Amino acid sequence: MLLKKKEEIINILSEVYSESKEIDAGISQDVADKAESSYTKEFLFSLSDTERKRLFMIDEAIKRIGDSSYGICQMCQNNIGKKRLVVVPWAPNCIECQEKEEKESP
Numbered sequence: 209m210l211l212k213k214k215e216e217i218i219n220i221l222s223e224v225y226s227e228s229k230e231i232d233a234g235i236s237q238d239v240a241d242k243a244e245s246s247y248t249k250e251f252l253f254s255l256s257d258t259e260r261k262r263l264f265m266i267d268e269a270i271k272r273i274g275d276s277s278y279g280i281c282q283m284c285q286n287n288i289g290k291k292r293l294v295v296v297p298w299a300p301n302c303i304e305c306q307e308k309e310e311k312e313s314p
């Protein structure tokens with residue numbers, strides 16, 4: 209049961225992740241003749257802050273699945289609500305901590 213849920217989450221995460229990678233691959237072919245390093249930089253620049261942040265969070269979530277800390281708030285160590293994980297499968301912290309952080313950041 210738990211394993212199946214894990215697989216589901218990995219599927220959702222990798223789907224979102226590969227979507228971003230597909231954009232990556234598409235641009236890559238267009239500029240194949242150009243220097244790869246400058247292309248990579250340009251691709252990262254072309255991503256919005258939100259997309260970059262999301263990619264990073266998905267990466268982190270996949271790592272957490274690997275070390276079984278997935279679904280645990282990174283700030284208070286409580287379990288993240290199931291509803292929240294359905295909406296934001298890569299959420300690193302619970303809704304309480306998230307709200308706290310949003311209030312504190314300008």
Ligand SMILES: [Zn+2]
Nearest residue numbers: 281284302305
């Ligand atoms: Zn928390």
